[in-house]
Amino acid sequence: MKRTGMRASFLVLCAALLTISACTRHSGAPGVTPRAFGTALVSVSGEKQFAGVGSQLEQPLVLQVNDAKGVAVAGAVVRLSAAGGAFATPREGLTGPDGQFTATITLGGAGGHYQIVASSPTASGQQIFMRVDESALGxxxxxxxxxxxxxxxxxxxxxxxxxxxxxxxxxxxxxxxxxxxxxxxxxxxxxxxxxxxxxxxxxxxxxxxxxxxxxxxxxxxxxxxxxxxxxxxxxxxxxxxxxxxx
Amino acid sequence: MSVRGRIAAAKAFLFGDSARAFGTLSLALLALLTVVPARDYFRDWRGVQKQYLQLIHGRNDAPALTRHFQGGVQQIWLPEIGVVDRCTTCHVGLKESTLTDVRTQPFRPHPPVPHSLTEFGCVLCHRGQGTATSVADAHNSSSSWEEPILPARYLESGCGQCHIQPLTGTPKLNQGRELLARYGCVRCHTMRAPDGTKRTGTDEPPSLEHIADKTSREWIAAWLRDPQAYAGSATMPNFQLKDDEIRDIAAFLIAQSQPYRSQKASEPAPVPSQDDAVIQQGASLYGESFCASCHAVQNAAGLLVGGNLGPELTRVGSKVKIDWLADWLRNPAIYDPASAMPHYRFDAKQIGLLVTFLSSKTDSDFTGTAKAAAAEPKQIERGRILVIERGCASCHAINGLKAPEDFAPELTEVGSRPLSRILFAPGVPNTLPDYIAARIRDPRSFGDTLKMPRFSLPQPQVDAIVTALLAQTARAETLPASMRIPARKPSDYRPAGRAGKLMDEMRCFSCHIINGRGGTMAPELTYEGTSVQRAWLVNFLKNPNTLRPALIRRMPRFNVTDAEANTLADYIMTAWQTPDFEGDASDDLRFTAADVQSGRELFYNKYACQSCHIIDQSKDKGYVGPTLTQVGSRLTAPWILHWLRNAQTLRPGSLEPVWNMNDADARSITAFLMAQKGAPVKEAARK
CATH class of the missing domain: 1.10.760.10 (Cytochrome c-like domain)
Structure with a gap:
């Protein structure tokens, strides 16, 4: 009787661990491998636009990854996330030869402000962040x-x-x-x-x-x-x- | 104790004698009876309503919110439009304007819209299952759900079920409908508005009956391969034809063509000069004639400059034959009696310059240099079959072929097509909007044998078309007629007589609206006769000078004679009059110098008209409205007087705000404006 209980709790523990590790991998592991790293994210264009609720913004969002000297970095990873039903296409990718990453933004279904969070990993394994504001019009x-x-x-x-x-x-x-x-x-x-x-x-x-x-x-x-x-x-x-x- | 023993003991305990059995059964029945109310007790909406009460608890506006709150299942029932919506059971705060800070669903208040929830319900615009009271059933979520919630990007489709006339607040729906009409969708697919009227195209696909006189087989082939390579703005879609199909269709189109004139032109066709200086002169004439008001050309940066009423001319030299081009410039009606292009009355020298300039706009990359080999009869016959199969005659006139009727599936109710009748291509999410969008973006992904061509449209335009198509619902047709906002009746106004013929030749209606008919590029002229002075009008028709310095679209010069200008002016001054000007005959408006002075004060200070208009070239700068330096020689006093009161009744849609000006102010400003005579205008001799 006692052994069955132990076995059951072991199984539960394993399942929990598996779930946690699966989730972690899902959110943390990169889908693209960086070929270079930067130290700063700057917005080139596409900030502060507005469009109808649920619509795609007319201009794409263009972000640039720079190194410590302010020089554009090609091949750095940029990831974009947003809440409230807004999303970027593509959600992640490498910066081009000009150090820029371009994505189209689709807003969520409710009117109001949307914040797009851009992140890029640095050489030391940390993340640099940048926030971009867009609005959806009802x-x-x-x-x-x-x-x-x-x-x-x-x-x-x-x-x-x-x-x-x-x-x-x-x-x-x-x-x-x-x-x-x-x-x-x-x-x-x-x-x-x-x-x-x-x-x-x-x-x-x-x-x-x-x-x-x-x-x-x-x-x-x-x-x-x-x-x-x-x-x-x-x-x-x-x-x-x-x-x-x- | 063995298992069997335990069961036997339990049996004895529960059903040992009749009293025990009766008791057990009663208890079981009681338990069963509690399940139903318990299930009801744990329904989604109860939890939601509890959350709402917690949310409003402690807020400043809690007393009002609590007073408005009604527990239990709520329902909006509108039998005449088939609405049974229980959405307000969970969406409790929809009507609470004080909850604007709440941004989480389901408690957000509804954003302001012109219609009330109680009159229209929810599903009419948002779709979803109105009668459902669980979150999943109401919104959908599993794929292939027949009536899921409509994604917000297509919301304007709801408006289109009743509003046939465009609305200012629904730009996406308007754009989608414009695109359906402009890209020829309605020529293959029948689409009816909810009131039964058939949607019609606004594009004017050219007739191909005389195509061999206009262009070459090589150009037709290159065009069929990729129309957008010739002109990025072309509305002709890509039929994704194979090379031999293209060859045969081009061969057939040339073979079926018949000459458009029975005898040769009286004047010989000009020989285009290769001299850069002559090409430059031609370019200048192109500019002076305001060809760019309707035609676009790509500039060095690859941007399109010019209007979209006529075709793009970036590579026109690779397309048209010199004889044809000269004839077209002489008078477009010789080739195409229905063309929107005016008869410019160019002289032979001007035609030569324009031919030189336009034929220099070539692109050898587009057609290539190879000459097509002579077509075999077999190829021509196969081309004919392909043209019939692809439905080319739905848009283009072709000798010997009739426009097919109902060539493509009717789309009147496409917005409510049941998913069970749709075959989804792999990778397309199983919802109606995604299906329609995929059909527009890449029709062939649904099968190689599909005839529908590919339209290269950017995502926002695809969204707009999907929105317009989603408005084509079965429900829209069954709604009571009283809910429909009908389209304005198209006007078939056509001026008669000699003036009418001249106006037709110059295609006034391509740009101006007159009595409800015409294009929107230039000002409406319905009451032009009341508005302007005759001498000015005659002069303007002969030599249109610009009234609005900031505009790039301008009235071209049509090289009219004095006699023609007088004929037109006579007609306009007599026929295009507003009936509302009784008692304001200009004789009664005798102005004094004091009137003019006070008008000046009012013009500059009280009303700040110089924000948009120029009186004094040296200090006024506003250029939203027309320049008024010579307005006293252009407009009539009663017109100005009425204009200052309410310009919208005279020219609806004018940018002039409605001033509702009092009579004294209006009279003074009229006096001031009438005093702005400018240089004297010499009237053309009347014949």
Missing amino acids: YQEMLGAKLNEIHCIRCHDPESTAERVSNMDNLTAKPHAFTDGAVLNPMSAADLTSIISHGGVAVNKSAEMPPYGSMLTKQEIAALVAFLRAVADPPYLAQGVNYASN
């Missing part, structure tokens, strides 16, 4: 994004394209980019709504901002406010930055 924020493209972007976006030349530099009072969280975050939703509805003069600011209260509906103005809250950088802190999680 229906309301996406509606705001589209209204922005129609009505606001010509003056509020300093970037020009061939199809759309920015009017920002032609204005005396420079409009704030909608991503300018430092200025826009402290402004209340009521103030922003008032400026959009009644123009800059509503809060003693420039008349160069025209009133849109008769052009846009209340819902549309709310959508614009939601959009600029969603893309604010630094993030809009009304509720603290919440990263999406499962």
Whole structure:
């Protein structure tokens, strides 16, 4: 009787050990072998984009591994992980001859901020980390994004394209980019709504901002406010930055 | 004691006499009876509701949340749209706007959308099993589940079940529908909107009836091999043909072609010059004629520059024959009466320059230099069969072939196709969206004999098309008609008479919307007659100068005569009038110098119009709207007055905000603007 009990507990122990080792291997062992190591991860492009919930970001995320002298390292391993249903394709790989690793990012199904964590092993077996922020827009924020493209972007976006030349530099009072969280975050939703509805003069600011209260509906103005809250950088802190999680 | 002995003892204990047996059976029955309520007690949703109560416990908003909370199975029942949704049993916080800080499911509040949960339920947009009350049953999770939750990236498909007209808030759905129309999907697959109207294509696949006059067999072969190698922006898909199939199809297409003109052109075709200076002159004329408003060309950096109304011209010199090109530039309608390209009225010298420039845009890598050997009749016949098999005539007009009807499976209800009727290719996850996406990305992975060609589309475009196709559900057709937001009726407005003929020749409707018909590249002109002064209009038609300095798309010069300009102006000034201007005849608007002065103040200070418009070239810089330096010679006073009140009623979609300006301000600004005359305009002689 006693022997059976011992045998049973031994079996349980073995099973537990097996499970633990299997899990460890699953999460820890690299799928690709590094050919070189770096000491720093830097972001080249693809940070702070936004797209509809669950969608793939338009631009790929490009990260670079550098050595201690700041020179790009080819053949270093980069791994990307994200929570909340977001994922990178590919999830891991080696940096190319230019020291860069490129992946497309697909956002999770809920609106809000997503943090992509990039890691790369160093020669000493430690990991270097880097965090990249992206945002997912729900229906309301996406509606705001589209209204922005129609009505606001010509003056509020300093970037020009061939199809759309920015009017920002032609204005005396420079409009704030909608991503300018430092200025826009402290402004209340009521103030922003008032400026959009009644123009800059509503809060003693420039008349160069025209009133849109008769052009846009209340819902549309709310959508614009939601959009600029969603893309604010630094993030809009009304509720603290919440990263999406499962 | 032996095992048998133990069993015998237990039997005696439980069923020893009738009283014991009765007692035992009663206890067993009681135990059985408790199983049912116990199972019910341990259902998923009870645990979830308990968690919710713990979550809201101690929050500031707990009293309100507790008051809203209702325990037990909840249900949204909407019999007329077939909704029986119990999702709110677990998703308790959906309607709680104060829970925005909660980001864990199932308690997150629903993000703001234009529809209420109680009116529409959940599954209409999200899919899933509405009646289920366990997590796995409701959402799916095992593969091949008939009605799994829809991944968030396709959510806009829900909107498309009722909204046939594009919505600002559903860019992905709109894009998907545009792509279905632009890439010719609807020409092979029948697709009906929920109101029964057939979706139609916006592409204009060229007729191949006279193809031999336009291009060579070698070009057709190279094009069939890889259309995107000729033009990255080409919408023609890759049919993944074998080399001999390509050879035979090209042979057939040339063989079936008939001449497009019964006699030779009266003017001899120009001989393209190899002189760089002449090519440069041609390039300048290409620029001045604003060909780039519609046609794109790849620049040195490999980026496409130009519009997408007409085909890309990066390698056009490798494609077209000189005689054809000269004829096309002379008047596109000679070759294709339905072409969207205007009749430019170029003279012989201009045609020569443009032919020189365009024919210099060659790429010998594309066609190669080898001449195709003469086609054998057998090859031509085999080419004909291949053309029929591949359904080429669904898009292109071909001599002797009729457009096949229902060539490919109908897709009206593809968004609700049962998985049991789908054959999945290996490696494709067993869900409907993944199946549709895989079919678009690589149709041949589902079988070598499949006829569907491959469209090289980036992932976001594939997602958009899948979204649009998922909106094609059986449910959409059974929803009550009152829920449908119908598409705007297409207008078939066509101006009559001599002016109408001229407008058709110049293809005004390719760019301008007039009375509901036309393209969106240029301003709407429905009320142009009320808006502008006749003298300005005549002048503009003869020599379109630019009103918006920041625009790269501009009105080309059509080389019209004085008489033609007057005919057009007469028609526009009479027919394109708004009916809403009663009592505002311009005679009543007599402005004083004081009006002009106060208008200037209002223009610059109160309304800051200089943010977007230029009055004084030396200090105003805004270029969102048109330049107003000579607006007093261009627009009419009543038009400006109404425009300042509400421009959207005059030209819906204009960027001009609705000012709702009071009458005094509007009148003063009108006075100021009417005073901006610029240089005097000499009216063209009337005939």
